[in-house]
Amino acid sequence: MRLSRYFLPVLKENPAEAQIVSHRYMLRAGMIKQQAAGIYSWLPLGFKVLRRIEQIVHEEQARAGHIPLLMPTLQPADLWRESGRYDDYGQEMLRIKDRQEREMLYGPTNEEMITDIFRSHVGSYKDLPLTLYHIQWKFRDEMRPRFGVMRGREFLMKDGYNFDLTKEDALHAYNRHLVSYLRTYERMGLQAIPMRADSGPIGGDDTHEFLVLAATGESEVFYDSAVTDIRLGQREIDYDDKAQCQAVMEEFTSLYARTDETHDAALFDAIPEERRKSARGIEVGQIFYFGTKYSEPMGATVVTPDGSRVPVHMGSHGIGVSRLLGAIIEASHDDKGIIWPEGVTPFGVGIVNLKQGDSSTDLACEGLYRDLKAKGLDPLYDDRDERAGAKFATMDLIGLPWRITVGPRGIANGKVELTSRRTGVSEEMSAGDAIERLVQIYAGI
Amino acid sequence: MRLSRYFLPVLKENPAEAQIVSHRYMLRAGMIKQQAAGIYSWLPLGFKVLRRIEQIVHEEQARAGHIPLLMPTLQPADLWRESGRYDDYGQEMLRIKDRQEREMLYGPTNEEMITDIFRSHVGSYKDLPLTLYHIQWKFRDEMRPRFGVMRGREFLMKDGYNFDLTKEDALHAYNRHLVSYLRTYERMGLQAIPMRADSGPIGGDDTHEFLVLAATGESEVFYDSAVTDIRLGQREIDYDDKAQCQAVMEEFTSLYARTDETHDAALFDAIPEERRKSARGIEVGQIFYFGTKYSEPMGATVVTPDGSRVPVHMGSHGIGVSRLLGAIIEASHDDKGIIWPEGVTPFGVGIVNLKQGDSSTDLACEGLYRDLKAKGLDPLYDDRDERAGAKFATMDLIGLPWRITVGPRGIANGKVELTSRRTGVSEEMSAGDAIERLVQIYAGI
Known part of the structure; x- marks a missing residue:
């Protein structure tokens, strides 16, 4: 969505x-x-x-x-x-x-x-x-x-x-x-x-x-x-x-x-x-x-x-x-x-686009959104033209257990950030690895 | 079921x-x-x-x-x-x-x-x-x-x-x-x-x-x-x-x-x-x-x-x-x-065991039931100790679009019977072929 x-x-x-x-x-x-x-x-x-x-x-x-x-x-x-x-x-x-x-x-x-x-x-x-x-x-x-x-x-x-x-x-x-x-x-x-x-x-x-x-x-x-x-x-x-x-x-x-x-x-x-x-x-x-x-x-x-x-x-x-x-x-x-447990979360993962309108981040987000959907991970993509802070606050409030953050700097290095809502810990990795990690997490639920 | x-x-x-x-x-x-x-x-x-x-x-x-x-x-x-x-x-x-x-x-x-x-x-x-x-x-x-x-x-x-x-x-x-x-x-x-x-x-x-x-x-x-x-x-x-x-x-x-x-x-x-x-x-x-x-x-x-x-x-x-x-x-x-259309039928297919208690038909029905379930075809298996006529009448009344009939004679020849509720037409085939046929029918729904 x-x-x-x-x-x-x-x-x-x-x-x-x-x-x-x-x-x-x-x-x-x-x-x-x-x-x-x-x-x-x-x-x-x-x-x-x-x-x-x-x-x-x-x-x-x-x-x-x-x-x-x-x-x-x-x-x-x-x-x-x-x-x-x-x-x-x-x-x-x-x-x-x-x-x-x-x-x-x-x-x-x-x-x-x-x-x-x-x-x-x-x-x-x-x-x-x-x-x-x-x-x-x-x-x-x-x-x-x-x-x-x-x-x-x-x-x-x-x-x-x-x-x-x-x-x-x-x-x-x-x-x-x-x-x-x-x-x-x-x-x-x-x-x-x-x-x-x-x-x-x-x-x-x-x-x-x-x-x-x-x-x-x-x-x-x-x-x-x-x-x-x-x-x-x-x-x-x-x-x-x-x-x-x-x-x-x-x-x-x-x-x-x-x-x-x-x-x-x-x-x-x-x-x-x-x-x-x-x-x-x-x-x-x-x-x-x-x-x-x-x-x-x-x-x-x-x-x-x-x-x-x-x-x-x-x-x-x-x-x-x-x-x-x-x-x-x-x-x-x-x-x-x-903080939703994975078993009942309304969406499996949130995607935050840090720079909506930037062609490279938009493209990366669209690809990620499509791939996450194809894997059945039911992503919520925050594609609004809003400040990063507002997007993070919304994601934290609605409590999706995982968030993927996509920004121009990371994209330049081929990386996105995967963050656990529960622990607050973020890890940089490729989009493909983030998807794979989420597939494994939800397979165990 | x-x-x-x-x-x-x-x-x-x-x-x-x-x-x-x-x-x-x-x-x-x-x-x-x-x-x-x-x-x-x-x-x-x-x-x-x-x-x-x-x-x-x-x-x-x-x-x-x-x-x-x-x-x-x-x-x-x-x-x-x-x-x-x-x-x-x-x-x-x-x-x-x-x-x-x-x-x-x-x-x-x-x-x-x-x-x-x-x-x-x-x-x-x-x-x-x-x-x-x-x-x-x-x-x-x-x-x-x-x-x-x-x-x-x-x-x-x-x-x-x-x-x-x-x-x-x-x-x-x-x-x-x-x-x-x-x-x-x-x-x-x-x-x-x-x-x-x-x-x-x-x-x-x-x-x-x-x-x-x-x-x-x-x-x-x-x-x-x-x-x-x-x-x-x-x-x-x-x-x-x-x-x-x-x-x-x-x-x-x-x-x-x-x-x-x-x-x-x-x-x-x-x-x-x-x-x-x-x-x-x-x-x-x-x-x-x-x-x-x-x-x-x-x-x-x-x-x-x-x-x-x-x-x-x-x-x-x-x-x-x-x-x-x-x-x-x-x-x-x-x-x-x-006569339920396939899109809304409560069960994908009914299984009628013509001789409940006969070890070969029971075994064939159990295998068929398991395989149909594994294919997501949601079978209803009539495993009651009833006359064949009563089982057919129930299946016709509740209107499942497909029925597989399993009897001792067919089993001896490696065959079951697949019947369309709508046309009434029955065909003899192996259990594997019947399952394959149903998979194809429901894939198109």
Whole structure:
């Protein structure tokens, strides 16, 4: 993309309404625009990151064998009466009447609807196990929406639902989700720690939240610092292997790590003092096992091998897709702007032309732009007639992890400069070597 | 995908509520499930086609130089008061009050919001031309939703908006959209004819609708049959070339083709009688030029080269993404089911194992499945323990354009059978040749 033809309305000033750094940078980098309290437009740069995150979620769900579908944003109230949650849910549920005075709502979650889909179409144990998920906009009518997309009212969520014959199978689905979420977050350059949590309005016995440690997090968390040393990394996972998923789950959840809702001071005090940590965390996902809480009242049953009919065991599993942008920025920025991890960056590399209009630098930039595109590195070429300082400031603010700077002096020596946004380190090399280096970096992502 | 692990709830019976063939087949093929009047869940097969259509739209928009963003589903009423449309819009607009009693609405279209984004961030002619678009769920509270996704209430639409300094530039944007829409529809295997139409609540002087001829269409159309002989085909288009876009526009719109709203009997009668046609059509898109209708009242202005300030010239351009599934099926089916064009098929090829459990056919199918996946052909392998007839019926119903049949007799001779869903013609060949044939077919799509 050429910046002269893109729509990237960066702001020079810090917006007064933004209290936390991710909100500030998302506004300043032209990623979002507020349209009403807690309701945002995703401007081109923000939308591009949102799509990358969505894509990673889809890929990791496919790897775990989960099947995508899409449920609508609006739901009939009657479905929620069957589970008993219509009255329970309170004012955070946005209730709507259509022109025929039918009661509807803007879905805050989809346990009822997915259970309805299941009971309408599945009747035999032979069709299990089954996990269905979607990525869809939700609405939660927060009293005080704040912190930009971190606590918006209209937000994008991945929510998945498993249907299993037995509790044992459903707990495997729980473990499978835990493992696949760890991989999902790691691909985004995030460390999200599974912590024992409270089940809230979803209900159920077992639940873990995934928290990203950040000073601006809304939750207080308590943990054994050894938990931050564990990574999934590149290990091969067979998501059908119950023992393997169970082992990974235990590895990641045996050490003490809890939110304030489930914090146990006695257990915490048993941790060696130097490893006892409390901090703030941003919740970026949650998994639940809740057994037959929805399948029983809603009649989602299957015939078992012995011919009897039983309600299925279920769980639900969510990732806060739009909120993840905020969480990633909270975890990865400096005083000049955002620092995108390679896995989610909106563009692979920025090209800064130090002397726009100079025929040799223009020519070099055009060649570089074409070659980077051909390699699939998705460059953003700042071809505006601007001072070098302004171009650098924009690149630093929007946070592309790599920048190639092209100037007349370097061109005379056959060199460009490759700069890491994270370390600030620059290296001179030929354009061909810079491209090769970037190809290698992104091949590992 | 292995069918045994997929969620494809096909129905044996024709659903009583479905009056048209696309609605019937989408229900029977397990593509959609109605959740309320005019509101559908997209089951996995339907969602997969929806994503393919969305992808084609994104690719063709990128080719035309249009920039994607995403506006929210809910909008504040105040924006619509600025344009004067809040009161005009009537009961089709779903109006909502949040917990603070603020007036909101579920967006039926986005002229106001995109104009708000533009005026907040753009102030100079130097930032023009600019075309922004999104693909987002809309709501239109139809009195009588019917025909499945063809006339739903919650529906997915691509809507794009151009901002230009002059009327001439805006008319180029109009032509550019017309050309890029032609390519978009052709990639989906559809012929959509641009017809002079009425501008309705969007307003403006110039507008064309794109109509797919089908007996179940909601519009009556009148046209010169010669218009159905024109194709964009593979010709190279430079979307920045005003003269070229203008020429294509004229080529496609000079012959008589109008909906009943703008039909002119005198002009129609001037067509040679044997080319005079009237038929039914399904509207799958519409483009508008409306000048300063929104920019003026909403103050979307730019500074011109001579320092004055003028409202921008705008147009809006829509493609009915979810409705396209219905339109494609109406245009491409037979009495056994859907016949997907290769450009939008949910899976590239189906594999039917005639003797599940037989070690040689199972082995051959597994190898074929693996090789097809490796070639990116996205196979659906029917690995269920079912009769051959039931497997064929399912493949015919869901409409994959190609099927490979694997049976013990063929395997003994080193052959499989490749069958075209459209022609019904089968050919025996080696598995390797079948794969090679499919690679060639899909390379041309």
